[in-house]
Amino acid sequence: MNSSVHSKAGASLLGHNSSRSSAAFLRETEVVPGGSMRQASWFGPPPYAASGSGCWIVDVDQRKILDCANNFFSLIHGHAFAPVVEALGEMLRRGTAFGLPTEVEIELAETLAARGPALEQTRFCNSGSEAVMHAIKGARGLTDRHRIAKFEGCYHGSYDYIEVSLESSPDNWDDADGNPASVGYTRGVAPAVLTDTVILPYDNAELCEAILRREGPTLAAVILDPHASRAGMMPMSDDVIQVVQRACHRDGIMLICDEVICFRLSPRGAHPIFNIEPDFVTLAKTIGGGLPVGAVSGPRDRMSVFDHTGGKPRVAMGGTFSANPMSMVAGLETLRHYDGDQIERLNRLGERLRKLVSDGLAAGGVAGSITGMGSLFRLHLTDRKITGYRSSYPNPAEAAALKAIHGAMLADGILLTPNCSGALSTPMTEAEIDLLADRLVAHTIACPVQPA
Numbered sequence: 001m002n003s004s005v006h007s008k009a010g011a012s013l014l015g016h017n018s019s020r021s022s023a024a025f026l027r028e029t030e031v032v033p034g035g036s037m038r039q040a041s042w043f044g045p046p047p048y049a050a051s052g053s054g055c056w057i058v059d060v061d062q063r064k065i066l067d068c069a070n071n072f073f074s075l076i077h078g079h080a081f082a083p084v085v086e087a088l089g090e091m092l093r094r095g096t097a098f099g100l101p102t103e104v105e106i107e108l109a110e111t112l113a114a115r116g117p118a119l120e121q122t123r124f125c126n127s128g129s130e131a132v133m134h135a136i137k138g139a140r141g142l143t144d145r146h147r148i149a150k151f152e153g154c155y156h157g158s159y160d161y162i163e164v165s166l167e168s169s170p171d172n173w174d175d176a177d178g179n180p181a182s183v184g185y186t187r188g189v190a191p192a193v194l195t196d197t198v199i200l201p202y203d204n205a206e207l208c209e210a211i212l213r214r215e216g217p218t219l220a221a222v223i224l225d226p227h228a229s230r231a232g233m234m235p236m237s238d239d240v241i242q243v244v245q246r247a248c249h250r251d252g253i254m255l256i257c258d259e260v261i262c263f264r265l266s267p268r269g270a271h272p273i274f275n276i277e278p279d280f281v282t283l284a285k286t287i288g289g290g291l292p293v294g295a296v297s298g299p300r301d302r303m304s305v306f307d308h309t310g311g312k313p314r315v316a317m318g319g320t321f322s323a324n325p326m327s328m329v330a331g332l333e334t335l336r337h338y339d340g341d342q343i344e345r346l347n348r349l350g351e352r353l354r355k356l357v358s359d360g361l362a363a364g365g366v367a368g369s370i371t372g373m374g375s376l377f378r379l380h381l382t383d384r385k386i387t388g389y390r391s392s393y394p395n396p397a398e399a400a401a402l403k404a405i406h407g408a409m410l411a412d413g414i415l416l417t418p419n420c421s422g423a424l425s426t427p428m429t430e431a432e433i434d435l436l437a438d439r440l441v442a443h444t445i446a447c448p449v450q451p452a
């Protein structure tokens with residue numbers, strides 16, 4: 001039964017069902033639920049990647065695709081970046097995992113420490129989700145409390161507490177008292193997970209203050225991403241940040257700054273830009289140079305919670321492949337080539353993109369905007385002022401138009417994430433930015449939001 005359903009879908013979304021990508025998709029649906037390993041990369045039968053070089057992917061049907069998703073914001077230097085390839089080749093010949101520490105893990109931790117006091121010490125793991133989970137456990141260990149607070153709609157990985165209210169919608173996002181409700185993301189969420197996760201509004205300092213005054217003494221941690229993609233890719237306001245910062249100081253709550261995506265914004269990451277003094281910083285994506293990685297960083301007195309010397313640590317943080325030398329050398333080479341000038345150049349390209357798209361949408365008379373800082377961007381199809389999760393939450397007509405634009409861009413050889421956000425990479429030049437802006441404006445105009 002699957003085959004006929006999927007061959008129809010494959011035919012419509014890939015253009016024809018005789019392509020190698022269509023065949024791969026049909027094959028995958030037999031052995032993988034949903035025919036895709038990642039929900040986030042699901043946007044209908046996709047092209048299958050064969051190789052990548054710089055900012056271009058070649059799919060199995062030999063189509064060239066400009067990669068503006070960069071494996072969900074992780075590939076800062078695009079694909080097959082020569083220094084990373086060389087370092088990996090060399091490490092591969094020496095061995096990939098030892099069950100003993102390596103000097104390269106020290107070098108990567110030192111590289112991070114050199115970027116600021118909030119990154120003084122680091123423990124590595126294999127993904128951003130793991131990093132967030134460990135930072136929360138660390139906060140619990142330091143405070144002997146277990147509840148946490150997170151911001152509505154914000155994504156911090158696939159960990160049950162952190163998925164609460166990830167996708168709350170207008171029909172369930174307020175509780176009876178007008179506070180953001182704790183809404184389970186999927187079925188089967190333990191009730192305790194909901195009561196132990198307090199939800200904060202991304203763009204309402206007053207309400208944040210009231211919630212934190214009430215709940216603060218019971219909280220181990222507040223986690224925030226100050227430039228959250230799912231909250232519109234809008235910077236969190238200084239007011240909200242200060243409310244959180246004050247509550248953390250007042251009530252002894254650990255402040256976790258999740259920089260899994262936004263670390264790329266400056267050489268020292270995002271927290272100095274937003275005047276945040278975090279107890280823990282969670283990192284992943286770019287710091288692994290294209291290989292799986294995660295990290296919890298923080299000042300020595302916070303990170304000591306993971307110190308296992310002398311017996312059982314206060315909080316355990318381990319993993320078979322944690323700090324594996326392949327991820328370490330890839331991350332090292334990536335960061336060596338991502339500092340000062342490179343970051344400034346990439347951020348300038350981001351500004352160019354946002355200006356070109358804004359001007360183009362205005363000239364085309366389209367209700368829409370492009371948000372983002374540095375090398376990050378996200379398209380919105382509304383004239384609502386985007387300030388956070390609720391204002392960026394697309395209504396069904398906007399969601400349908402975004403899906404159409406994503407599909408049209410892909411058919412035109414440009415890959416965005418499914419919600420039409422993306423990230424630039426250092427191999428890009430003004431030529432690719434201009435192409436991206438031109439196609440994004442053209443397809444946005446061609447795929448209007450249909451009145452309900």
Ligand SMILES: Cc1ncc(COP(=O)(O)O)c(C=O)c1O
Nearest residue numbers: 127128129155156157260261284
């Ligand atoms: C802000 C943020 N935190 C955590 C994560 C989870 O990282 P990973 O996918 O490596 O588990 C993500 C993933 O996109 C993220 O955007």
